[in-house]
Amino acid sequence: MQCPECQSTHTRKNGKRRGKQNYICVSCGRQFIDSYSPPQGYGEDIKQQCLRLYVNGMGFRAIERVTGVHHTTVIYWVKQVGEHLPDAYKPEAVPQVGELDELETFVGAKKTKSGSGQR
Ligand SMILES: [Zn+2]
Numbered sequence: 596m597q598c599p600e601c602q603s604t605h606t607r608k609n610g611k612r613r614g615k616q617n618y619i620c621v622s623c624g625r626q627f628i629d630s631y632s633p634p635q636g637y638g639e640d641i642k643q644q645c646l647r648l649y650v651n652g653m654g655f656r657a658i659e660r661v662t663g664v665h666h667t668t669v670i671y672w673v674k675q676v677g678e679h680l681p682d683a684y685k686p687e688a689v690p691q692v693g694e695l696d697e698l699e700t701f702v703g704a705k706k707t708k709s710g711s712g713q714r
């Protein structure tokens with residue numbers, strides 16, 4: 596099991612809650628149930644498209660605009676394949692959700708430079 600909070604796989608079973616297996620994260624203490632899963636409803640093809648865009652250097656927000664997939668979902672997918680695919684496919688750095696603001700600031704700054712008539 597993977598902790599939804601800190602993505603650690605260092606988790607332990609922690610009894611049952613309402614018939615569902617409860618887990619506790621050893622790293623951060625977060626409790627969660629095994630029905631926790633990423634947002635569903637996207638097909639494998641849209642996932643592949645998002646990952647391809649990401650590998651080609653597109654930002655998460657841009658991918659969201661193009662594909663309509665929420666950027667947190669794209670980030671989750673990137674993390675997922677980063678762990679399971681061979682090194683060749685592995686992105687150099689996978690931003691944490693918490694670093695997204697920084698990422699947006701960077702993207703925003705880039706946009707302002709090329710546009711908005713400030714030369
Ligand atoms: Zn955790």
